[in-house]
Amino acid sequence: MICNRRRVGLCAMMALISVSVWAQGPGPGGPPQSPKAGAPVEMTGYWVSMVVEDWKYRMLPPTKVKSPPPGIFGGGIGVPVNPEALKVAMAWDPAKDEAAGDQCRSYGAANIMRVPGRIHITWQDEQTLKIETDAGMQTRLFHFGAAQGSGGDWQGVSQATWESLEGFQIPGLGRLSGLGSEKTGSLKVVTAKLKAGYLRKNGIPYSANAVLTEYFDVATEPDGDTYLLITTTVEDPVYLLQPYQTTTHFKKQSDAAGWSPSPCTAR
Amino acid sequence: MNKITGIVTSALLMSAAAYGQGLGFGAPISSNSGIDISGSWSYGGDQDADYGTAAGAVADYGGIPLNEAGRLYALAWDASRMTVRQQQCAGYGIPYAYYSPGNFRFWEERDPHTQQLIAIHMWFQTSEVRRTIWMDGRPHPPAYAAHTFAGFSTGKWEKNVLTITTTHLKRAWLRGNGIPSSDEATVVEKLVRHGDRLTVFTVTKDPVFLDEPYSKTMINLRNIKDPTAWLYACEDGEEIVGRSDGKIPNRLFGKNPYLREYADKNGVPLLGTLGGGATVHPEFTAKLKNPAAAETEAMAETVPSHGPQQASRAVNPDPNDGEIHVLKVQGNVYMLVGDGGNIAVQVGDQGAFLVDSGEGKLSDRVVAAVNTLSPHPIQFVVNTSFRPDHTGGNANLEAAGEDPSLPGSFFGGQAPTGATGFFQDPAHHATLIAQNNVLIRMEGAKLSNAMIPADTYLEKRRRKYHNGELVEIFYQPNAITDGDSIVQFRRSDVIATGDIYDTTRYPVVDLKSGGTIQGEIDALNNILEKTGYEHDEDGGTMIIPGRGRLSDEYDVAEYRDMISIIRDRVQAMLDAGATLDQTKAARPTADYDTRYGAISGPWTTDMFVEAVYTSLKQNAPSQIRRK
Numbered sequence: 038m039i040c041n042r043r044r045v046g047l048c049a050m051m052a053l054i055s056v057s058v059w060a061q062g063p064g065p066g067g068p069p070q071s072p073k074a075g076a077p078v079e080m081t082g083y084w085v086s087m088v089v090e091d092w093k094y095r096m097l098p099p100t101k102v103k104s105p106p107p108g109i110f111g112g113g114i115g116v117p118v119n120p121e122a123l124k125v126a127m128a129w130d131p132a133k134d135e136a137a138g139d140q141c142r143s144y145g146a147a148n149i150m151r152v153p154g155r156i157h158i159t160w161q162d163e164q165t166l167k168i169e170t171d172a173g174m175q176t177r178l179f180h181f182g183a184a185q186g187s188g189g190d191w192q193g194v195s196q197a198t199w200e201s202l203e204g205f206q207i208p209g210l211g212r213l214s215g216l217g218s219e220k221t222g223s224l225k226v227v228t229a230k231l232k233a234g235y236l237r238k239n240g241i242p243y244s245a246n247a248v249l250t251e252y253f254d255v256a257t258e259p260d261g262d263t264y265l266l267i268t269t270t271v272e273d274p275v276y277l278l279q280p281y282q283t284t285t286h287f288k289k290q291s292d293a294a295g296w297s298p299s300p301c302t303a304r
Numbered sequence: 305m306n307k308i309t310g311i312v313t314s315a316l317l318m319s320a321a322a323y324g325q326g327l328g329f330g331a332p333i334s335s336n337s338g339i340d341i342s343g344s345w346s347y348g349g350d351q352d353a354d355y356g357t358a359a360g361a362v363a364d365y366g367g368i369p370l371n372e373a374g375r376l377y378a379l380a381w382d383a384s385r386m387t388v389r390q391q392q393c394a395g396y397g398i399p400y401a402y403y404s405p406g407n408f409r410f411w412e413e414r415d416p417h418t419q420q421l422i423a424i425h426m427w428f429q430t431s432e433v434r435r436t437i438w439m440d441g442r443p444h445p446p447a448y449a450a451h452t453f454a455g456f457s458t459g460k461w462e463k464n465v466l467t468i469t470t471t472h473l474k475r476a477w478l479r480g481n482g483i484p485s486s487d488e489a490t491v492v493e494k495l496v497r498h499g500d501r502l503t504v505f506t507v508t509k510d511p512v513f514l515d516e517p518y519s520k521t522m523i524n525l526r527n528i529k530d531p532t533a534w535l536y537a538c539e540d541g542e543e544i545v546g547r548s549d550g551k552i553p554n555r556l557f558g559k560n561p562y563l564r565e566y567a568d569k570n571g572v573p574l575l576g577t578l579g580g581g582a583t584v585h586p587e588f589t590a591k592l593k594n595p596a597a598a599e600t601e602a603m604a605e606t607v608p609s610h611g612p613q614q615a616s617r618a619v620n621p622d623p624n625d626g627e628i629h630v631l632k633v634q635g636n637v638y639m640l641v642g643d644g645g646n647i648a649v650q651v652g653d654q655g656a657f658l659v660d661s662g663e664g665k666l667s668d669r670v671v672a673a674v675n676t677l678s679p680h681p682i683q684f685v686v687n688t689s690f691r692p693d694h695t696g697g698n699a700n701l702e703a704a705g706e707d708p709s710l711p712g713s714f715f716g717g718q719a720p721t722g723a724t725g726f727f728q729d730p731a732h733h734a735t736l737i738a739q740n741n742v743l744i745r746m747e748g749a750k751l752s753n754a755m756i757p758a759d760t761y762l763e764k765r766r767r768k769y770h771n772g773e774l775v776e777i778f779y780q781p782n783a784i785t786d787g788d789s790i791v792q793f794r795r796s797d798v799i800a801t802g803d804i805y806d807t808t809r810y811p812v813v814d815l816k817s818g819g820t821i822q823g824e825i826d827a828l829n830n831i832l833e834k835t836g837y838e839h840d841e842d843g844g845t846m847i848i849p850g851r852g853r854l855s856d857e858y859d860v861a862e863y864r865d866m867i868s869i870i871r872d873r874v875q876a877m878l879d880a881g882a883t884l885d886q887t888k889a890a891r892p893t894a895d896y897d898t899r900y901g902a903i904s905g906p907w908t909t910d911m912f913v914e915a916v917y918t919s920l921k922q923n924a925p926s927q928i929r930r931k
Contacts, residue, residue: 077463085585085586086586087519087584087585088367088583088584088585088586088588089367089368089518089519089520089521089584090351090352090367090520090521090522091351091352092366092367092583093366093570093572096366096367096576096583096588096589097571097572097573097576097592098592100570100571114353115350115351115352115353115354116350117350153585153586153588153589154586155586172586200464200498220463221463221464222463222464222465223464223496223498225498252496252498252501252503254465254494254496254503256465256494256496256505258492258507258517259469259492262507262517264505264507264519266494266496266503266505266521268498268501268503268521268523270501281350282348282350282501282523282525283350283351283523284351284503284505284521284522284523285521286505286519286520286521288519295586295587
């Protein structure tokens with residue numbers, strides 16, 4: 038049916054019926070789908086990091102920050118740190134971290150996706166997506182629904198949602214905001230309650246008050262190559278002048294080839 | 305509010321209340337769009353802070369999957385190359401344009417009657433890139449169409465992701481330190497909006513300069529206020545006064561004095577700075593654990609390997625399907641593709657004016673194609689050289705044509721008894737024109753009179769006012785042969801170059817027929833003396849090459865730069881006493897072979913290197929050397 042101005046009333050009514058039906062969920066009387074069952078995109082499997090962004094800082098052994106000026110453009114180090122953070126970074130001592138058993142300070146949630154290596158994504162249960170890393174052998178748990186755990190460790194507590202377009206598309210009328218939503222395929226993860234760690238291996242710090250917001254998207258190329266894109270914002274009232282924004286990407290592997298668990302290293 | 309609208313609104317309100325949420329009409333989106341990205345954005349990421357626009361040190365290629373050709377091209381790059389006139393205002397390719405600081409803007413173009421999305425336009429501030437992303441499902445142009453810095457882009461929404469596919473890009477930069485992307489590259493972008501963040505993911509596939517796809521992400525932030533600055537105009541000037549047009553700044557292989565500068569300053573192992581597919585993958589860290597081995601491997605990467613020799617990986621722009629393909633160039637001029645060399649056709653209220661006649665295998669189809677463009681017969685055919693792929697159709701096109709300027713004239717009735725070919729009945733044939741050496745060489749080859757231009761010229765310029773514009777034919781002495789011409793259509797602003805410029809291979813410098821490498825470089829510079837660009841080295845004067853795709857000034861300059869740089873390398877080897885075999889073994893064309901090289905066929909890379917070597921040796925120490 039073409040919804041023209043003469044038929045606007047009828048079209049609107051039909052649209053409302055559609056909304057009403059849609060609002061009931063997957064079927065008459067059926068329970069809502071679990072996050073796993075309702076996942077709009079397949080993220081599980083093995084992925085290898087493509088070390089392109091900030092290559093120098095990620096791929097090479099860390100070098101101590103000397104004395105760059107702080108600034109919103111990172112003062113030459115690419116992180117918008119404040120003077121206090123610079124002090125901490127300039128005092129970085131990997132031996133001290135090792136002695137304290139803190140070799141994993143750069144493997145915390147705010148940096149672990151930047152560490153070259155492979156990740157393995159699985160569903161731990163219907164409500165929890167799990168990411169394991171071979172570099173540093175870390176595990177991140179993304180909980181859909183209420184956040185779980187008390188945090189205070191390297192990976193903190195992560196709450197996940199499938200991102201949606203606000204509103205609902207009404208054929209012929211457009212999008213009605215506030216009327217439900219439409220999943221886009223993006224996974225949004227907010228992580229807090231972290232143990233203080235490093236944004237880079239060379240001791241650029243983030244505090245326990247840091248909050249990490251990540252969007253995970255899957256992009257498939259015409260030739261079938263599939264990539265995982267991670268858009269990350271770190272907000273840290275203690276050490277950052279403004280949110281620290283990065284993007285990172287991984288390429289999908291067909292199997293576990295190259296998976297090589299290795300412990301954290303401070304150097 | 306009329307009665308019906310009121311009822312509908314009430315119903316909506318009730319329904320929304322029942323659903324338990326607020327109500328409002330959000331921004332409408334069309335049936336073929338996902339997320340609205342209209343508005344202005346700025347690069348917002350903190351990563352890669354060292355690489356905005358013209359930045360990056362020499363030999364800072366880590367994380368870029370350069371192949372041997374790409375690495376050598378970058379190592380041969382000299383920052384002074386940017387002072388060459390055609391480089392000064394060169395545009396930014398995709399994805400490089402995203403790295404420019406400043407703002408960029410999207411806006412939609414919609415059909416005024418249906419409101420269907422036709423295109424999304426982009427404008428990048430500091431790089432002044434104009435870009436159109438076609439959203440209406442149109443196909444990409446054929447391979448023989450022109451390229452631009454922004455390329456030809458088509459887009460498609462998939463939920464909140466805009467996927468853009470771009471082809472027809474020019475040879476541009478991946479980073480402002482000489483890392484090249486070729487005109488064979490294709491780029492697929494994914495634009496994902498998350499609130500006021502726009503993640504841009506690009507995958508560049510470049511068979512010429514990359515080992516594997518180059519994937520990269522970046523983040524952009526939405527500007528709440530419209531930025532006040534949107535322009536960054538460029539006009540080229542005389543940056544190095546007195547430098548010859550034929551001198552292109554470059555570094556000889558293995559002689560870049562800044563090779564280690566970045567590595568030493570940043571404590572980066574040299575192997576890491578040279579890029580390559582391996583540097584993108586986590587396993588690369590293991591390679592660096594043996595510094596001696598890494599150093600040896602790095603040094604080997606700074607000069608051409610011992611082989612094997614590489615052939616062009618470029619798509620052949622000639623469809624080779626037995627058809628003649630017509631491409632509108634601009635003004636009154638068209639390009640015909642399919643019968644060997646390209647044919648230029650100028651039409652108007654007089655007879656058609658052609659440049660070259662192709663191989664002659666498809667002459668009937670050439671004539672048919674010309675007939676679709678002009679109601680008048682072919683009147684003139686200029687041969688840019690004597691080569692068979694440009695003169696093979698001479699007899700057929702001459703016979704199919706007519707020169708209305710001759711009937712009733714003195715010449716039209718003066719055919720001597722026993723005359724053959726054109727001279728038997730000149731009025732009822734097209735007139736073939738060429739530089740006089742073409743006639744001499746074709747006569748020497750004992751070709752039939754019908755094949756041989758009867759109307760020849762000897763001096764620098766031949767001119768005709770035809771079809772409403774001045775057509776000038778310029779002699780280019782000792783370029784690929786001793787009888788080369790280029791043809792300029794002044795009002796249409798088109799130049800047909802013959803084989804002096806060929807996008808499919810190294811120039812076929814035919815020493816036995818009078819060609820020289822310096823004459824070839826001079827001829828390319830002569831072409832560039834007559835050209836201009838419309839915007840940031842795109843458009844303006846259009847160039848029809850002897851073979852290959854439609855081009856413009858920048859494309860010709862890149863070709864000229866290549867030949868000049870290769871000449872310098874061969875000359876340096878000659879100066880060092882290298883033999884021809886040693887010169888060939890050193891692979892002085894290694895950074896261009898994946899684009900122009902051949903290891904078999906009528907014009908191999910070895911034959912080209914031999915032509916350069918021999919030409920330079922014959923002329924040494926000629927005053928024209930390194931002109």
